[in-house]
Amino acid sequence: VISLQRGIPSTDLIPVAQLAAAASRAVERDPSGALLYGDAAGYAPLREWFARRLGVDPARVVLTNGSLQGLSLLSEHLSTAGRHVIVEAPTYDFALRILGRATPELSLVPVREDGLDLTDLERLLRSRGPSVLYTIPTFHNPTGTTLPEAKRRDLLDLARRWDLTIVEDDPYRLLFIDGEPPPTLLSSDGDERVIHLTSLTKTVAPGLRCGAMVLPSALVDDIVDAASGTYISPGQLAQATAMAYIESGAFEPVIERSRAALHERRDAAIAALANTLDVSWSVPAGGYFLWLRLGREEARELGARAARAGVGVLPGDAFFADRSSNGHLRIAFCAAPAEAVRQGVSRLAELIRRAGPRSQAERGRPRSRTRD
Ligand SMILES: Cc1ncc(COP(=O)(O)O)c(C=O)c1O
Secondary structure, eight states: OEEOOSOOOOGGGSOHHHHHHHHHHHHHHOHHHHHSOOOTTOOHHHHHHHHHHHTSOGGGEEEESSHHHHHHHHHHHHHHTTOEEEEEESOOHHHHHHHHHHOSOEEEEEEETTEEOHHHHHHHHHHHOSEEEEEOOSSOTTTOOOOOHHHHHHHHHHHHHHTEEEEEEOSSTTOBSSSOOOOOSGGGOSSSOEEEEEESTTTTOGGGOOEEEEOOHHHHHHHHHHHHHHHSSOOHHHHHHHHHHHHTTOHHHHHHHHHHHHHHHHHHHHHHTTTOTTEEOOOOSBSSEEEEEESSSOHHHHHHHHHHTTEEOEEGGGGSTTOOOSSEEEEEGGGSOHHHHHHHHHHHHHHHHHHOOOOTTTOSSOOOOOOO
16 A cells, blocks of 8 residues: 555654664663653753744743644643634644644634635634634645745735734754745744744654744743643653754755755656646645546545545645545655656545546546646
């Protein structure tokens, strides 16, 4: 089976030997830091490293067991603060599960070819009052889109005008394929409206469970208190290992290798779709995902047929809070080497071709492949 379902790097992209060496170094040089309970906000040297990279005061950085745990702590806090929660349609399915648990009603704003629809967002903000927006502006999961710089400025303007808190989930930024993405929302945030989430999951290894969030100063104590009341302190061994790994100098070269591999895998997926009518996509400039718009509302059925043909892809409905679409499939091209991606997507393309083109009557307007 060629599994292109989840956004997990294939094992060949994980620096196994360097991590083993880093774990052993971490334990030997700092046994109490790595092996006892620690600060609920995380291992201090790693907090400082994230703070330097993100250009913020380390006091605003809280490390968690993966960035999703940060989102979970935040969502409990924000729901008790009575803020309305807005998510993108579509958006990351696990984030939806977390936010949906904490909030009875999520409002949806569509994602277009150039990211979040700001006109729709403003309409919602007018009617809803103080809100929180969960957004993935860079190499979006699942659509692969990136919010252009001008729209980032407009989004921050809206946030100031309508008292909006923005949760910027940004785990893919360093995995660019076609050049560096626009700067983070956090970097243009003058008044601490942006909460920034990032992670070592995509750049080092998911199993480390190392996530980081940058909080508004006023929120730090509450979130750290919730963290300490939940797990005392996050995984010190993982964080000390991550720090030793970063100090070994492997971080950048390994990401460089991942970028090259993702480039090959993305292009293999797109090449395998050539001559497949009735499906369109935008070429993602980085990250892990290719998002297919099907000519027919049959993504779940096609996903099941693909599974029987030995290819795992994810029907898109899981990424819509209202489960409203059956017309999209997500291909996680990160998850296998290029040749396997090519084979898997070729089998999928064959199934799409066999389903046949839509009839003339169904065909409202011609579909075309689009490039951002
Ligand atoms: C947008 C987004 N946020 C967060 C995560 C998970 O991050 P972590 O492993 O740090 O919890 C993922 C993984 O797929 C993701 O796509």
